[in-house]
Every structure is written in C-alpha cells, then in structure tokens.
Amino acid sequence: MDSSASGSDHNRERTPMSRPGFGVKGNKISLCTNHFRVELADSAGYFFHYSVSIYNKDGRPAEGKGIGRTIMDKIREIYKFDLDGKDFAYDGEKSLFMWGALPRKELDFTVVLDKISLKSNGDNSSFNGSGSLTQGGGKRQKCVFQTRTFRVVMKYVGKYPFSVISDMLRGRHSEKVHEVIKVLDVVLRQHAAKKSCLIVKQSFYHDDPKNFTDIGKGVFGCKDMSLTTVLKPGPVLDFLVANQNVKNTSCIDWSKARRVLKNLKIKIFPSNRESRITGLSEYICKKQRFLLRNRGLKNDNQEVQVTVYDYFVKHKKMHLQYSGDFPCINIGKTKSKFYPIELCSLLPLQRYTKELSLPQRLMLIESSRQRPLEKMTMLTEARKTNKYATETMLQSCGVSIASTFTQVEGRVLAAPKLIVGRGEEVVPRAGCWNLNGKMLAEPMSVHSWAVVSFRSSFDPSMVCTYFAKSGEMMGISVKPPICIIEENKSYRQAPPAIRVEKILEQLDLKLKPLKAQSNKKKTLPDFILCLLPNKNSDIYGPWKRKTLIELGISNQCISSSKLDMQYFTSLLLKINAKLGGLHSRLAIEWNSPVLSKKPTIIFGMDVCHGSTGLHDFPSIASVVSSRCWPSMSHYRASVRSQSSKAEIIESLFKPMPGNGDKDEGMIRDGVSEGQFKQVLNVEFHQILEACKLLDSDWHPKFTIIIAQKRHHTKFFQSRQQHQNVPPGTVVDSKICHPHYYDFYMCPHAAYAGTARPIHYHVLLDEIGISSDELQELVHSLSYVYQKCTKAISIVTPIRYAHLAASKASQILTSEVFSNHTEAQAPELPKLHKEVCESMFFC
Structure with a gap:
C-alpha cells in the first residue's frame, strides 16, 4: 500500500489480512502435534x-x-x-x-x-x-x-x-x-x-490423583493438558493446618480461616450432603447454642437450648474428637446452619485463585515440566478419557474427532549470525552462544557507582571483587565503588519505604565530602548496586520507585545468596544493557532485506494485569520501540496505567519519535482472536492519529503482528519423540488458519519440559514482506535479548514490553491506588529524565 492509499483508507474498518503465501526456507522436519482431525459428516443443517x-x-x-x-x-x-x-x-x-x-x-x-x-x-x-x-x-x-x-x-x-x-x-x-x-x-x-471436570476457560481438569502435585499450604498443582491450582481436598482441619503452615490444629488462626474458607464447597458426613461454606460460628462448638424443637412429645412447641457439640454427641450419638474447642462450619445462607468442623471435608477440584508464594511458584513450575514423550503419553490418555464419540450433540451434527496426533511438516530455520566485540562473528548452536574469551559488542564503563546493602551478616566488598573481575573478562571497565553503605541495624524493623529513605540519607552523607573535594554539583552516583535480603523483599518496590522516578539513577538489585563468577557474568549483561551497551547484535542489521531499505521502528506492546487476587488493581500497558536504526537491539519503553483487566491499550494516541519517511512495524502480545479487529480499528487507529498529529502529510507503512502465548499447541518430532523440536522450528501449514496469515515458531531450546511455540498472526502488512523474510525477521528478534546469551521463546520487543509493564506494576504500592476505583485508572508517576530512555527494564 502506498502513502496515498494509506491516507485515503484512514477511516475504513480493517480486517485481518489473508495469507500471501507459505515459507519455504529451512530444513524440512517431520512433526506431529496435539491437534486432532475433525470430520464433518453433515454440513447442511x-x-x-x-x-x-x-x-x-x-x-x-x-x-x-x-x-x-x-x-x-x-x-x-x-x-x-x-x-x-x-x-x-x-x-x-x-x-x-x-x-x-x-x-x-x-x-x-x-x-x-x-x-x-x-x-x-x-x-x-x-x-x-x-x-x-x-x-x-x-x-x-x-x-x-x-x-x-x-x-x-x-x-x-x-x-x-x-x-x-x-x-x-x-x-x-x-x-x-x-x-x-x-x-x-x-x-x-x-x-x-x-464428567465433573473443573472448567477454566478453555481447559478441563479431571479428578485424577496422578494429575495432582502438592505445592504446599494446602494447594495442589493440577496438571491435565494445561496447569492450574486447586485446593487440597479432604478434612477441613487438615487443609487449615497445611494452609497456615502450623504444627497442629491448636495453632490455627481462626480469623484467617474464616476468610479462606468462605464460599468453599464441602461434603458433610455421614449424610454426604454437599454444600457451600458461608462462614464460621461466633463461638466454639461446645458453646455455640441453638434452639432445639421437640416433636412427638407432649408439648410439640417446646424449645430448648443446646450446644452444637451436645446435639451431635448426645442426640446423634457421634464421637467428636476435635470439634469441641473449634468454631463450627456454617452453611446457612439467610439463617445459620452449623456443623462440627471435623464432619466437613473439602470437595475436590476447587480452584485456588489467590497469589502463590515464591516456594509454591517454584514447586508449580517444577511439577509442570514434562518431557516430550511424557507429554505425548498424557495427551493420548486425556484423549481416551474424554470419549468424545459418546457425546450425543456431536453425533447429531455428524462430527467425529480422530484419535491420533496430526502429522505436519515443519521447517528449521538457520540461526542468525551475531556480532560481538571487535567485529567478531558468532554463530549460535542449539539456540545459544558463549561469550567466554570474547568482548562485548558495546561494553560500557562503570565509574561513578556505589553499593548499598540491606543484608545483615554479609560482606559487600566480596560483591565488588566479583563485579570487577567479571567486568575485566568482558571488556567492561569497572572502577572501585566510590562508597559502600550498609543499613543501620536500628532501621531493619521499619517500613520498607522508611528503610529506603534512611539508607539513601546514609549514602548522601557519605558522598558530601567527596562532592566538596571535586566541586561537583551532582551528589549521587551514576549507578547503584543494591543488595536485598531475599528475592521477594518488600523493599524492591519502594527502592525502584525512589531511584527510577525521583532520583533518576540506574541500579541493579541482587537477591541471590549464591554469588560466583558465573552469576556476575550474567548480572553484568543486564547492567551493561541498562547503561546503554550491548553484548551482541545481529549481523544482518545493516543488510537486512526488510529493515535496511528505509528507516524502520519496531514496536513491542503488552498489557500487564494485577497479580491474582488484586481484582481492582489497574492494568499496566507498555510499549517499547527500537532505537538507533537499523539496530534491532536497542529499545526504550513507555508505560501507562489503564482500567483493570483491559487488554486493548487505551492511551496509544501519543506523539511518536522520529519524522520524515519511515516504515513502522508493530508486534503485539496478549490479544485473543476475537480482539484482532479491535487492534486494527482501535489501537492502530490511535497510532495513525499520532502520526497525523506529527505531520498531516506523513503516511508511514505498517506491519502488525500478534503473538499469542496462551494456547495448547505442542509439537513433537515424529522420529525422536523423546527430544524437543530443534530451535528455529516453524510451522505455517495444515494446522494453521485456512484463510488468515499465521504461523507457529519455536526459536528457543527447551532444556526442561516440552517446548511451547509462539503463535504469530499477521494482521496487516503494508510494507510488503515475503513470508520467508517475515519468519526470518521474527526468528532473529528472539536472538537480541540482552539479559542472556540464548534465544528466547518470544520476540525480544514483546519480552521487553512485558518486563517494563511488570516492573511498573511492582513499583506501585497499594497506597498509590488506595483512593482510586477500577474506572479511574490513575496516571503512573513518570520516570526521571535521566533514566527514561534507558533499558531500565532489563
């Protein structure tokens, strides 16, 4: 589409484009996939x-x-x-x-x-x-x-x-x-x-013991064809002990239990009645009274007060071992109906939706890892269990579902060549490459820097030694820190924000004499290395907010207890990127058939929603854009808050960088197929409005691609089913859309579990990129991630957009949004001008 066409069609409704052709580059590979062929016997009804x-x-x-x-x-x-x-x-x-x-x-x-x-x-x-x-x-x-x-x-x-x-x-x-x-x-x-399955969106979970893994605190990881978390079924008391991680029932916090148990489904013994918990009794079972109406006696209306405990022990002749000293379970909706807690058992397949702790998350990730052959076996068993042939509705309309995996042909694209320091060329093998003995492509110097430590019983000078040695090996000049600040012990019990303020005051006092000697206006260093007590430290948010928003200082947090040369080599990659450097770049940047013809910007977009359980927390939209054309490795980010759970970005109508005759590319994440038209007619329209604001005669060309991670498609090698598909595998036929333009790509090497491809949908291509060129470009964009030396599963601009959005979400605290409703998403505080153009999200 030329410029004049783009301008005249500015207000027309857009639909996703048709497939222009298929890719042919790469070595062919035979694959099978967990797509099952559907036969349609009757299509006339x-x-x-x-x-x-x-x-x-x-x-x-x-x-x-x-x-x-x-x-x-x-x-x-x-x-x-x-x-x-x-x-x-x-x-x-x-x-x-x-x-x-x-x-x-x-x-x-x-x-x-x-x-x-x-x-x-x-x-x-x-x-x-x-x-x-x-x-x-x-x-x-x-x-x-x-x-x-x-x-x-x-x-x-x-x-x-x-x-x-x-x-x-x-x-x-x-x-x-x-x-x-x-x-x-x-x-x-x-x-x-x-079949009494738990249904979560497009996933079904069966009540099969072999599908469950205990991840702690009364929560199971439930693994069927996908993964979710459910409550551990069984006696309510056992669940509470596990959930609160206490020694025995006498240690249960009943105020916490009241909140956790509300609305959970239980079975009551010995009647096997199923009901939903509405609350707990005000008193313990031995003291909670109710009116017992006597029927069949002389005075039919006589009522006496008895305790729940006495009723079940004396009248029902039941032995209660624990319930006497615990509150009763209430299942009444309008009026109370009490049962002793030990007669109540949680039903299976009740979804757990609260935020997981770090140990739970690690256990869940570990339990989800299945090697390809194990995954294929599980999928085959699930297909047998579902018994679709017995479904009368499918029989009525003549639909039958095959029982075998669909065979497809894939292609393995060659890894792109990379350039490191001194112009040396590196060819990745199996999706990764090694920088040992090599200089970085763009190493940055670390001169004016400081160390602050929130850790107790730890020697920060050891960190400085490793930091300097690793930098020397990678061509990064690391001078000794201008100062090392350890937190005053008297503040360790203070709120996180206060601890951050106090340690920065200590830093400022330490640097004042240095400022006086050098006659410099700036007091604070250019870079700070921050040692946190642990990975989930609540200091992180206030620290990042103070340094990135108020002070404008690039910084890196360290929480690992395992500090060695390998760790610091990886750490220096992040620091180098934050300071504006690169560890490698693509060799094709200056001769790419797609990017080198005209100045081009690559955008990556994502929306990060609040953590599980934070229902009113605003969503964070992030857009990153490439810089320094024709580089595909340098990016900057912009973040905005918007309505909670909104997936379409609401505030894209902002002036964009650059002017003149430019092509634009956009890669978008987190959008379902039902929202493709919204991307084209809402988000894209906002971008066109921004272009028009910059220059009414400027009609840049766009290519718009959606990347989907949340799908169930898996690929397996037909001949080597115990191995993952090789990095660079792409599939664009047979299981793809018969009309629209999409393809699956797996650019990375999966070392644990089964590789999950990314499903890319090309909605618009005004630039006119061939299928092979576009697939090679997407493949190459998985190799420019500056935090590691391996290809990642999704294109780097989207990963950066996700990191920027999640970083902004972490920086926020509940007090920032305490007075806002879901419909009133407040503006995020702006990044300081000193860091707004940096890759602070690395």
Missing part, C-alpha cells in the same frame, strides 16, 4: 440458538453457581417429548444450542428439584428453616423431601448454518463461522461438565 431465563417460584431470577446446569439436566430428563427427543448444549448461563429447531419458538417449563435428607437411628432431627435443629420421636429411618420450584423460559434467538465451517476451509470466510465454533465449544464444555 443448522444450530438453533435459544435464550434461557430461569426464575424462582416468586418470579425472581434464580441465583446460585451451577444451579442452571442442574435445572437444565432435569429438563433434559423429564421433558424429552417437548424437546422432540433432541439433546441440547447449554453454556451454564443464558444460551442453549440445539441441532434442528424446537416445535415452538418459545417454551415454558416448570422444574421441581428435590433435596433428600436422611433421618437415622431413631433420631429424626434436622435443621429447620429458621436455622434451628428439629427433633422427632420416630424409631425408623425416614426421608424428608425439600423441594424448590423453578420456571424456565426458552426463546428462539437465531440459527447458524453448519456449512460455514466447510466454506471457511475452502477459503470462503463468513462472520457466522465464529458463532458455529462457539457452539462446538459449548458442546465440548458441556461434555466436560458431565
């Missing part, structure tokens, strides 16, 4: 869509998690004739899909759900509606039925032709294809729900 409204007896909308599926299962069971004998797929909320139409466009059903409670051993006692226990005088076992009546209204919404899938495969794309795929997704989710 329609899926009919109906809305579902469920009401209580009083006309109010029915509430309660999972109640919809229970009610619809009842309809499936008792109203087959009214449904013409057809099965349906229900999404659990408002939508129902059926192969073929119902007899009428609107149907009205009445559903009665029965809940049965058993009376045992001559004691016909149960909780009544007022939250008290009732007692009868009968001697035999008896069933009491509690019923709830619902009204279900189903109304016709529309129909979707199944043929659109076949048409799409032939290259004729229709917007309705997304609706049909959504229906099939609902069918598969319902199939998983029937």
